[in-house]
Amino acid sequence: MSKRVDTVIKIKQANFTLHRAGAGEPLLYLHGIHGAASSFRVMESLARYYDVYLPEHPGFDSSDMPEWFESIHDLAYYYLDFLDALGLEHVHLAGHSLGGWIALEAAIRDPRRFRSLTLISSAGIHVKGVPKGDLFVRAPEVVFKSMFADENIAVAIMKEGQSKNNEDTFIKNRFATARAGWHPPMFNPHLAKWLERVRLPVRIIWGDCDRIFPIEYAHAFHRLLPDSTIDIIPACGHLAHIEQPHALVKSITSFIGGLPK
Amino acid sequence: MKFFFFHLMPYLDLDPEVRAKYDSAWMVLPNSAYDPVKGHALYNRYLDELELGDQLGFDGLVLNEHHSTAYGLMPSPNLICAALARRTKNVKIAILGNATPLRDHPLMVAEELAMLDNIMGGRLISGFVRGIGIEYLVWGVNPTFSHERTYESQELIVRAWTATEPFSFEGKHYHVPWVNIWPRPFQKPHPPIWTPTNGSSETVEWAARSDHRYKYVQNLSAAAACKKYMDLYREVAARNGWEAGPENLGWGCPVYVAETDEIAVREMRPHIESLYNTFFRMPGHRFFPPGYTSTESMRRIAVDKLPIFGQQTIENLMKHGVVLCGSAETVRQQLESNAREWGFDTHIGVFHFGTLPADLTEKSLRLFASEVAPKLRHLNEPKVASELPN
Numbered sequence: 001m002s003k004r005v006d007t008v009i010k011i012k013q014a015n016f017t018l019h020r021a022g023a024g025e026p027l028l029y030l031h032g033i034h035g036a037a038s039s040f041r042v043m044e045s046l047a048r049y050y051d052v053y054l055p056e057h058p059g060f061d062s063s064d065m066p067e068w069f070e071s072i073h074d075l076a077y078y079y080l081d082f083l084d085a086l087g088l089e090h091v092h093l094a095g096h097s098l099g100g101w102i103a104l105e106a107a108i109r110d111p112r113r114f115r116s117l118t119l120i121s122s123a124g125i126h127v128k129g130v131p132k133g134d135l136f137v138r139a140p141e142v143v144f145k146s147m148f149a150d151e152n153i154a155v156a157i158m159k160e161g162q163s164k165n166n167e168d169t170f171i172k173n174r175f176a177t178a179r180a181g182w183h184p185p186m187f188n189p190h191l192a193k194w195l196e197r198v199r200l201p202v203r204i205i206w207g208d209c210d211r212i213f214p215i216e217y218a219h220a221f222h223r224l225l226p227d228s229t230i231d232i233i234p235a236c237g238h239l240a241h242i243e244q245p246h247a248l249v250k251s252i253t254s255f256i257g258g259l260p261k
Numbered sequence: 262m263k264f265f266f267f268h269l270m271p272y273l274d275l276d277p278e279v280r281a282k283y284d285s286a287w288m289v290l291p292n293s294a295y296d297p298v299k300g301h302a303l304y305n306r307y308l309d310e311l312e313l314g315d316q317l318g319f320d321g322l323v324l325n326e327h328h329s330t331a332y333g334l335m336p337s338p339n340l341i342c343a344a345l346a347r348r349t350k351n352v353k354i355a356i357l358g359n360a361t362p363l364r365d366h367p368l369m370v371a372e373e374l375a376m377l378d379n380i381m382g383g384r385l386i387s388g389f390v391r392g393i394g395i396e397y398l399v400w401g402v403n404p405t406f407s408h409e410r411t412y413e414s415q416e417l418i419v420r421a422w423t424a425t426e427p428f429s430f431e432g433k434h435y436h437v438p439w440v441n442i443w444p445r446p447f448q449k450p451h452p453p454i455w456t457p458t459n460g461s462s463e464t465v466e467w468a469a470r471s472d473h474r475y476k477y478v479q480n481l482s483a484a485a486a487c488k489k490y491m492d493l494y495r496e497v498a499a500r501n502g503w504e505a506g507p508e509n510l511g512w513g514c515p516v517y518v519a520e521t522d523e524i525a526v527r528e529m530r531p532h533i534e535s536l537y538n539t540f541f542r543m544p545g546h547r548f549f550p551p552g553y554t555s556t557e558s559m560r561r562i563a564v565d566k567l568p569i570f571g572q573q574t575i576e577n578l579m580k581h582g583v584v585l586c587g588s589a590e591t592v593r594q595q596l597e598s599n600a601r602e603w604g605f606d607t608h609i610g611v612f613h614f615g616t617l618p619a620d621l622t623e624k625s626l627r628l629f630a631s632e633v634a635p636k637l638r639h640l641n642e643p644k645v646a647s648e649l650p651n
Contacts, residue, residue: 070406136550137288137398171551171559175405178551182403 002047004040009055011078011085014064019054022047025115025256026091029054030079030099032121032239033135033177035061035169039096042241045249050092050256055082057102059176061169072180072188076105083113092256094118096241097212098177101186108194116259117202118252119221121210121238123186125195127220132185133212133238135177140170147238149209157242186213195224202228203255205248207236229255262600262641264634265355265609266314266626267323267480267513270307270341271540272331273616274299285543286331287395300334306619307334308341310612312348313623317630321353321386323513323609325457326360328392329399332540339373346380354381355609357457357478358388361418362410363400367435368442371418375446383447388455388478389415394553395543405552410434412467415454422451455511460486461554462493469497469505478609480513484582484599487512491603506606507641512599513609515584517621518628522587528621529586530575535615537573585610589632597637606641 004021019036021043027050031039036056046052058078059065068074079102083091093114095103100122107117126132133146145154181187202225206218215232222230233240233247240248272295275286283290311322322345324338335341338356345354354377359370378385391411397404413432420430420440427441446452455476456468468475477494479487491510498505515533519525549559578584582599585592596608610629613622 137547139544139546168556171556174551175556178403179405182397182405182551183401185401 004043004047009082009085011081012066012068014058014066016058016063016082017056017061019043019056020052021054022050022052024050026051026053026088027256028079028083028088028091028093030093030095030102031057031060032097032099033173034239035173037061038239039241042245042249045245046252049253053086053088053091057099057176059179060173065172065176069176069179072101072105075102075180076109079103079106080110080113089113090115092116092118094120094252095122096120097238098123098181098186100124101181101188101191104191104195104198105188107200108191108197111198111200114200116256117198117200118205118255119202120205120240120248121207121213122204122217122221123181123213124188125192125217125220125224126184126187126189127216130214130216132214132217135186135212136182140174146211148243149207149235149237150243153243192224195221196226198225200227201255201259203251204228204230205240205251206230206232207238207240207243208232208234209236210238212238231255262634262637262639263320263607264629265321265323265353265511265513265607266311266319267325267357267609267611268307268311268613269325269332269536269611270303270334270613271536271615272300272303272334273535274303275331275539277539280331280539285395285547286540287543288329288399288547290331294331304334307613308344308348310619310622310626311345313626314612315349315352317626318634319352319630320607321355322349323355323357325357325388326390326392328363328396330540339370339377342377342385343380346377349384353384353386355386355455356388357455357480357609358390360390360392360396361414362407363392363396363402364414367414367417368421368437368440370414371421372442374418374452375422375442375444378447378452379444381447383452385446385448385452386455387452388457389418390457391553393548394550395547397550397553398547403552404550406434407553408463419451419454422446457513458490460490461558462490463555465490465493465497469494469501469509471498471501471503474498474503474505474509476509476511476607478511478513478607480609481515481583481611487582487599488603491605495604506643507600507604508606508643510603510605511607511609512603512605514611515578515614516592516610516612516625516629517584517586517617518589518592518625518633520588522591525587525591526575526579529584529617532615532617532621533575533578533584533586534573537578537615540615589628592629593633593636596633597640600637600640604641 056063058069093103100119101124104124145151148154231251233244236244279294326338327333328336361367421442430437457478458464460482468477495505517529
């Protein structure tokens with residue numbers, strides 16, 4: 001297994017951290033609201049099959065918060081620039097939660113850049129009458145617990161992670177999340193009507209106990225994306241990469257492995 | 262000195278058992294806890310108290326804006342100002358303030374305030390605020406743009422007030438190709454602008470710009486913070502090439518005056534403690550949503566754990582100089598000493614707070630107006646021409 005390499009790339013006059021591991025077809029994995037680090041484990045598994053790119057989004061973790069980052073649209077165009085900067089032509093795209101939303105926004109703009117799309121508990125749309133789990137009104141610990149089918153996992157993680165460094169990253173990532181998704185909460189009202197432009201094989205992966213974007217959101221994406229299949233992971237909340245990493249990796253590899261060469 | 266009377270207009274008939282079921286009287290407390298019959302009586306009581314302030318010779322009345330809360334029944338301070346406009350004769354009315362970044366169209370604020378200034382013949386003072394953090398949750402306005410929207414909306418309003426020809430405003434958050442408000446304000450160039458705050462260096466920088474010179478009014482803060490920021494205001498003004506005087510500074514705090522110090526503490530205690538512990542209290546993450554303050558302040562706040570999130574006592578509030586409480590003589594002494602040391606010319610007394618009943622409110626107001634204010638009038642006033650050396 002190849003070791004993870006961490007580099008800094010410069011795009012649009014700002015510095016961004018990129019984690020990379022593995023070999024094979026390129027897979028760009030876009031993290032969710034908690035930043036990149038919690039996806040390292042899944043990245044390690046995926047690196048056995050693919051050349052995995054796990055960038056820290058603008059405004060997250062150790063990446064700069066550039067002035068031009070003012071909405072989800074800026075992140076979508078940023079990732080198209082990112083592909084240009086790295087000379088990546090035809091990548092598998094995957095995104096979790098906020099990362100799924102960025103992936104969709106990039107894919108509707110330029111679907112030909114991508115070979116496939118994997119959406120994991122993705123933000124981006126709103127299903128009328130199905131409220132999302134709130135991220136900002138409730139106390140952060142309550143929100144975090146609600147992201148798991150088994151809340152004991154959340155309790156254990158919070159116990160482990162109370163360092164000053166983590167607190168700074170928490171504040172920074174929360175800011176960047178708010179900037180992109182405060183209002184309307186974690187969706188773009190115009191996205192749904194453009195999703196038919198995503199003429200790509202799409203795999204929708206969802207935890208059956210997701211209380212942030214309930215399971216109805218998975219079915220709505222399935223209806224809106226013309227070439228999509230859906231995979232529901234049992235005993236799993238919003239953070240499949242933490243709660244059911246094996247099932248998540250299996251779903252991604254079987255999806256990409258089953259694509260025509 | 263000038264003396265202003267600030268009313269928060271709380272819904273004080275809150276059932277303690279209902280209140281106890283929620284972590285805050287803001288946002289989450291359902292409005293089934295509000296009884297409109299009691300609310301009707303309260304609005305009229307509070308308006309009577311404010312009108313009494315005019316009759317007692319206060320220089321001004323102060324109103325503010327808050328949303329979805331029992332802390333204050335004034336989501337629109339402009340409406341309360343309108344209700345007072347023709348029932349008062351002499352007082353200025355300071356709206357501290359309109360939370361302009363919460364609005365999609367700040368010109369409505371410009372127009373309403375211009376109307377009020379015309380009706381009152383120039384008695385309006387306009388404060389502008391950002392709204393407190395939780396209001397960004399209530400209204401769905403992105404708090405990471407709070408400062409930008411605040412500055413831009415104020416710029417639009419001031420230009421709308423002062424322009425005498427239609428103009429085009431080309432902002433980032435507000436873009437209006439044809440600005441031409443009717444009426445324009447009564448006062449020239451526009452109503453005085455005050456910047457109320459709980460203390461922030463960013464607000465000081467904004468208010469003390471040489472093209473602004475907005476009055477900096479620090480409310481509900483510990484004495485040490487008041488002094489620190491008022492000093493900073495003078496420093497920033499000097500750096501910007503102008504000299505700030507007492508007329509640029511104000512101090513706001515809860516006040517209670519009674520016959521003796523002992524009676525004052527006894528009578529103020531349950532009501533001031535209810536202001537903090539029942540009405541104001543809210544979890545920190547709702548008071549400071551992401552981006553409402555800089556990441557740097559957010560870190561400091563996380564460490565400090567501000568007292569507003571815990572139980573508050575009158576002893577603690579008095580110890581930190583947040584409130585004025587005592588006999589007329591005690592209150593006069595403390596106020597005089599602060600005014601001399603910090604150098605402000607305007608005091609804003611929160612004469613009603615929490616559950617304070619009508620009779621005590623009136624007693625304290627009358628004592629302050631007759632025995633405190635007259636003795637401090639001369640303090641920190643600009644010298645009249647005849648007193649100036651030739």
